[in-house]
Amino acid sequence: xxxxxxxxxxxxxxxxxxxxxxxxxxxxxxxxxxxxxxxxxxxxxxxxxxxxxxxxxxxxxxxxxxxxxxxxxxxxxxxxxxxxxxxxxxxxxxxxxxxxxxxxxxxxxxxxxxxxxxxxxxxxxxxxxxxxxxxxxxxxxxxxxxxxxxxxxxxxxxxxxxxxxxxxxxxxxxxxxxxxxxxxxxxxxxxxxxxxxxxxxxxxxxxxxxxxxxxxxxxxxxxxxxxxxxxxxxxxxx
Ligand SMILES: NC(=O)C1=CN([C@@H]2O[C@H](COP(=O)(O)OP(=O)(O)OC[C@H]3O[C@@H](n4cnc5c(N)ncnc54)[C@H](OP(=O)(O)O)[C@@H]3O)[C@@H](O)[C@H]2O)C=CC1
Ligand SMILES: O=C(O)C1=N[C@H](C(=O)O)C[C@H](O)C1
Numbered sequence: 110x111x112x113x114x115x116x117x118x119x120x121x122x123x124x125x126x127x128x129x130x131x132x133x134x135x136x137x138x139x140x141x142x143x144x145x146x147x148x149x150x151x152x153x154x155x156x157x158x159x160x161x162x163x164x165x166x167x168x169x170x171x172x173x174x175x176x177x178x179x180x181x182x183x184x185x186x187x188x189x190x191x192x193x194x195x196x197x198x199x200x201x202x203x204x205x206x207x208x209x210x211x212x213x214x215x216x217x218x219x220x221x222x223x224x225x226x227x228x229x230x231x232x233x234x235x236x237x238x239x240x241x242x243x244x245x246x247x248x249x250x251x252x253x254x255x256x257x258x259x260x261x262x263x264x265x266x267x268x269x270x271x272x273x274x275x276x277x278x279x280x281x282x283x284x285x286x287x288x289x290x291x292x293x294x295x296x297x298x299x300x301x302x303x304x305x306x307x308x309x310x311x312x313x314x315x316x317x318x319x320x321x322x323x324x325x326x327x328x329x330x331x332x333x334x335x336x337x338x339x340x341x342x343x344x345x346x347x
Contacts, residue, residue, distance in 0.1 A: 110333050113137035113155035113179065115147070115170050116162035119247075120184060123322035124159055131326060152177040157329040164188045164250050171195055171206070180205035180332045184212055184325055186254030196338055205332050207339045210254030212324025216298070217341050219313040223259050223300055226311060227266035236302040236309070238267055240286045243297040251275055251288040255298055260284050263300065296321075 110133045114121045117140040125135055136154045139147045147170075152158060158174040160167060164187025174181045175198060183206070192208065199206040211217070230236055240263070242256040252260075252275050260273040263284060270284040278285050296315040301308060315321070324341065331344045341347075 110134070110330065111136045111154060111156045112329060113139070113152050113158040113174070115139045115158050115160040115174065116166075116185070118161070119318060120161035120321060120325070121159075123318040124161070124325050127319070127322045128326050128329075133326070133329075147173065149173070149177040152179050155179055156333055157182060159184070159325055159329055161185055161325070168195060172198060175199055175202050175204040175206070178202075178204070180329075180335070181207070182325055182328045182332060183208045184321065186210055187250030189254065189257065199338055203336055205335050205337060205339075207328050207332050207341075207344070209324070209328065209341045210258045211296075211321065212328060212341065213315065213320030214324060214345065215315070215320055216255060216296075216313055217324070217345055217347070219298070219311070220258060220262065221347060222311055224262045224265070226300070226302075226309070227263045230302055230309075231266040231268070233302075233304075234269075235304045235306075237304070238263055238270070238284065238300065238302050240273075240284065241289070241297075241299040241301070242286065243289045243291055243294045245292050245294050246290045248290060251290075252286040253288070253296065253298070255296065256286050256288070259298060259300060260286055 117138045157180045160170050160183040162185050167185035167188045168191050171181050242253045264270045271282040273284040299312040301310045328344050
């Protein structure tokens with residue numbers, strides 16, 4: 110498979126290593142220093158574009174790839190308020206698109222566990238639920254995309270929580286997400302249910318970026334020659 114890497118930072122490099130190990134060819138690498146090479150003609154040389162840039166560039170980058178008729182795997186976080194717009198854009202162009210706030214198999218298992226735990230906890234009103242995420246200091250967005258996915262899963266079942274906030278809160282309707290930035294943390298997420306009697310905690314700790322990168326390559330392999338909008342649930346068969 111021919112891959113275009115849109116964003117050639119920490120994740121772009123990690124994805125390249127795994128994609129090449131698996132026999133794929135990187136036909137285009139786009140970073141800030143060669144944005145002039147990000148043309149429809151160049152992108153069209155790829156079967157799939159893998160986009161990991163920043164909250165501010167993701168939407169335009171996805172549209173450019175869709176316009177070139179190339180399938181897009183997107184891992185950039187911090188732009189999700191525009192996801193409906195992008196899904197509409199992809200559908201209108203009969204394109205192929207897969208977004209995940211986290212591509213690692215471990216975190217996708219953790220998402221399932223988080224939903225299951227929230228279902229179990231929904232009638233146990235003595236417990237107070239909070240979220241915490243820890244990432245490296247270069248991270249541009251807070252809370253992390255993964256923490257937002259986890260919070261949305263919790264709120265589906267703990268219906269007293271109406272919205273998440275990214276600060277401590279005494280308001281029972283608000284779900285606290287506390288963000289910490291500590292190097293070199295690749296990504297730690299914790300959900301905690303606390304009561305006067307005891308605490309229940311689930312935690313996922315990434316030790317490096319390999320899980321994110323190999324999941325993104327799996328997603329690209331899945332998307333190859335497909336049309337439509339997909340998620341990691343379909344890639345992993347959950
Ligand atoms: N879904 C997932 O599993 C994961 C998602 N992420 C997300 O992926 C994104 C990238 O993470 P990471 O690789 O660690 O970040 P980096 O900052 O290391 O890399 C991003 C790269 O994209 C470049 N870039 C910025 N704007 C553009 C643009 N318009 N076109 C092309 N390249 C651009 C940056 O250049 P410059 O540095 O010069 O600005 C940088 O080299 C973040 O949003 C992060 O939250 C990260 C890990 C896993
Ligand atoms: O920026 C990162 O590094 C990461 N970002 C993603 C997020 O925002 O959830 C995924 C992972 O935690 C690493």
